[in-house]
Amino acid sequence: MSIFIRLRKANIPWLQHFLILASALSILSETRIFLLLYAVLTFHLDTEALLAALQNPREPPLIPHPYLPFLGHVVGMFWHGAKYFAFISASTQHPIFTLQTLNKRTIVVIDPTLATAIQKKSPNLTFYGMILEVTRRLVDFDYPTMEIIKWNLDGEHGTHEGLMHESEKMVSGSLEPGPNLNSLSTTQLEQFTTLLNAFVPSGEAKGVEIGLMQFVKQIFTTANANTIYGPSNPFAVHPHLMHSFWDYEAGMIALMADIFPSITSWKSWRARKAMNNALQEFIEKEHYRQASPLIQKRVAINLKHGISPKMAGRSELILLFGILGNAVPTTFWLLANIFARPELLAAIRAETSKAIHANETVNVISVSVLKAHCPLLLSTYRETLRHIANLSSVRLVTGTHEINAPGHPPFLLEKGNMIQIASGVIHAAPSTWGSDAADFKPERWMAATRHAKSSDGNVNDKKTALPLPNSVPSAAFRAFGGGSVLCPGRHFAMTEILGFVALCVNMFDVADVQGGVLKLPEKDDGRIPLTVMKPAIDPQVMVRRREAAEDVQWRLEL
Numbered sequence: 205m206s207i208f209i210r211l212r213k214a215n216i217p218w219l220q221h222f223l224i225l226a227s228a229l230s231i232l233s234e235t236r237i238f239l240l241l242y243a244v245l246t247f248h249l250d251t252e253a254l255l256a257a258l259q260n261p262r263e264p265p266l267i268p269h270p271y272l273p274f275l276g277h278v279v280g281m282f283w284h285g286a287k288y289f290a291f292i293s294a295s296t297q298h299p300i301f302t303l304q305t306l307n308k309r310t311i312v313v314i315d316p317t318l319a320t321a322i323q324k325k326s327p328n329l330t331f332y333g334m335i336l337e338v339t340r341r342l343v344d345f346d347y348p349t350m351e352i353i354k355w356n357l358d359g360e361h362g363t364h365e366g367l368m369h370e371s372e373k374m375v376s377g378s379l380e381p382g383p384n385l386n387s388l389s390t391t392q393l394e395q396f397t398t399l400l401n402a403f404v405p406s407g408e409a410k411g412v413e414i415g416l417m418q419f420v421k422q423i424f425t426t427a428n429a430n431t432i433y434g435p436s437n438p439f440a441v442h443p444h445l446m447h448s449f450w451d452y453e454a455g456m457i458a459l460m461a462d463i464f465p466s467i468t469s470w471k472s473w474r475a476r477k478a479m480n481n482a483l484q485e486f487i488e489k490e491h492y493r494q495a496s497p498l499i500q501k502r503v504a505i506n507l508k509h510g511i512s513p514k515m516a517g518r519s520e521l522i523l524l525f526g527i528l529g530n531a532v533p534t535t536f537w538l539l540a541n542i543f544a545r546p547e548l549l550a551a552i553r554a555e556t557s558k559a560i561h562a563n564e565t566v567n568v569i570s571v572s573v574l575k576a577h578c579p580l581l582l583s584t585y586r587e588t589l590r591h592i593a594n595l596s597s598v599r600l601v602t603g604t605h606e607i608n609a610p611g612h613p614p615f616l617l618e619k620g621n622m623i624q625i626a627s628g629v630i631h632a633a634p635s636t637w638g639s640d641a642a643d644f645k646p647e648r649w650m651a652a653t654r655h656a657k658s659s660d661g662n663v664n665d666k667k668t669a670l671p672l673p674n675s676v677p678s679a680a681f682r683a684f685g686g687g688s689v690l691c692p693g694r695h696f697a698m699t700e701i702l703g704f705v706a707l708c709v710n711m712f713d714v715a716d717v718q719g720g721v722l723k724l725p726e727k728d729d730g731r732i733p734l735t736v737m738k739p740a741i742d743p744q745v746m747v748r749r750r751e752a753a754e755d756v757q758w759r760l761e762l
C-alpha cells in the first residue's frame with residue numbers, strides 16, 4: 205500500500221486540519237494566532253495516528269492513543285495494570301500490536317502462536333537486558349555492582365562466563381529434578397510438618413483466627429527461610445523482619461518507579477533498608493555457610509566476581525522475592541478456591557486420602573503419591589494459576605529481525621522495541637480455552653482414560669492430570685514464563701504448594717470467622733503485576749483442627 209493511501213486511510217481528519225490551517229493563514233491578528241494554536245494542537249492529537257500511517261506495514265500495527273499521544277498508553281498501563289492490554293486487545297482484535305510509550309515502543313503479543321515464535325532463545329532478543337535496571341532499582345544495587353553483573357552478558361568479551369550466567373546456571377541446576385532438589389523439598393516438607401502441627405496444637409478445638417494470606421505468608425516465610433537460608437537466616441535472627449519483607453514486597457512498584465522512593469514509598473523503602481542490613485549481616489557473619497548448598501554457592505559466586513558483602517546481601521533480597529513472591533499468593537488462592545467450594549473440598553479430601561498412610565501415632569501424606577494419583581488436586585492447582593497469573597513475559601529487541609508463525613504474516617521487530625507477551629489476556633482467551641474460559645473449572649486439566657474391563661465386566665474410566673488441556677498450545681499457559689525464560693523454581697513450587705495444601709485440607713477446617721463457608725475475595729487485578737495477582741482484601745478465617753481428628757499428628761514426606 206502506498207504511503208499516500210495509508211495516510212488517507214489513517215484515522216486523521218485531514219480536511220478539518222487543512223481548513224483550520226488555511227483559515228488561520230488567511231485571517232489577521234489575534235484570531236490568526238488562536239487558529240494557528242488550535243491547528244497545531246488538534247494536529248498534535250493525531251500524531252500517533254500519523255505515526256501509525258507512516259510505520260513500516262510489516263511491523264505490528266501501532267494503536268494510536270485517542271487523545272494523549274506518547275503518554276496516553278503509559279498512563280493507561282499504570283492506571284489499569286495488566287488489564288489495559290485486555291482493553292486494547294478487545295477493541296482492536298489484533299494478535300500483536302504496538303503501543304507508543306513515551307519515546308519507545310512496546311509490542312504486545314496476544315496470540316500464543318506468535319508467543320511461541322518470540323519466546324525462543326534468539327541473538328536478537330534479550331531478557332536480562334530488560335530486567336537488570338529493574339533489579340537495580342528494586343534492591344538498590346550500586347553502580348560498580350551493576351558493572352560486574354552486566355559484564356559479558358551478551359558474550360561481548362568472548363567465552364569467559366560472566367557472573368549473571370554463572371549464577372543463573374547454578375540456580376537452575378540446583379532446582380532441577382534430582383537429588384539436590386529432593387533434599388531441599390524434603391527439608392521444606394519437614395518445616396511445614398513442624399509449623400502446621402504447632403499452628404493449631406493437637407487437641408485444640410478452639411482454633412486460630414487469622415487472615416488467610418497472613419497465615420500463608422507466616423508459614424511460607426519461616427519454612428523457606430529455614431530450608432533455603434539455614435538456621436541463622438535473617439528472619440530467625442530478627443523475627444520482626446517478617447513484616448519488613450512483606451512491607452517491602454507491597455511497595456515494589458513504587459520502588460521500581462524510583463521517583464524519590466524514600467518519600468513516595470517510605471514504608472517499603474524503610475523495610476528494604478532493614479532487610480538489606482540484615483542480609484549484609486548474614487553475609488558478613490558468614491551465616492550463609494549453614495544455608496542450603498544453593499545459597500552457599502550463590503554467595504561464593506557473587507564474592508568471587510568481586511561483589512562486596514554489602515551488595516551480595518542485597519542480591520539475596522531479589523532471590524527471596526523469587527522464592528516467596530509467587531508461591532505465597534498462589535498457595536493462598538489454591539486454599540481459597542478449595543475451601544470456598546464445599547463440593548470440591550469433599551472431592552479433594554476423598555482423592556488425597558489415597559496419599560495418606562497412617563502408623564500408630566501419625567498420618568503421613570506422600571507428595572509423590574499426590575502428584576501421581578491426585579489429578580483433581582493437580583488440575584485445581586493449574587486452573588488456579590491460569591486465573592491469577594497475569595505477569596507479562598518481557599524481552600528487549602536487540603537486533604531488527606522478522607518472526608514467522610503459522611497462520612500469520614511475517615512481523616518485523618525493530619531494534620529497541622520492548623516486547624510484552626500478555627499472559628493475562630492469553631489465559632482468558634475463549635479462542636484458546638473455550639467459551640467457558642472465564643469460569644473456574646477445577647477439572648479443566650484432567651482427562652478420562654478408558655481402562656480395561658474390571659472383574660464385574662464394566663469398563664472403568666480412570667482420570668489423569670494433564671500438563672495442558674487438549675488442543676491448548678504450550679505457550680498459552682504462561683504462569684512460569686515460557687521459551688528461553690522459565691521459572692527455575694517451578695518444580696520446588698509444585699511440591700511445596702501441593703504438600704502444604706493437602707496437609708491443610710486434611711488437617712484443618714478453614715471457615716469464615718462467622719462460621720460460614722469462606723467467601724472468595726476479589727482479585728486485585730488493577731495493578732502492574734510483578735507476581736501473580738493477590739486478593740483485594742485478606743479474608744479473616746478461623747483455622748480449626750478437623751472435628752473428631754483434633755489429636756491426630758500429621759507429617760509430609762516426599
Ligand code: HEM
Pocket residue numbers: 372375379523526527528530531534593595596597598682683684685686689690691692693694696697736
Ligand atoms: C507458583 C509459584 C511460582 C510462580 C508462578 C513463578 C513464576 C515465575 C515467573 C513467571 C518467572 C519469570 C519468567 C519471566 O519473566 O519470563 C519466574 C522467575 C524466577 N523464579 Fe519463579 N515462580 C514461582 C515460584 C518460584 C520458587 C518457589 C522459586 C525458588 C525456589 C522461584 C525462583 C525463580 C527465579 C530464581 C526466577 C528468575 C529466573 C531468571 O532470572 O532466569 N520461583 N518465576
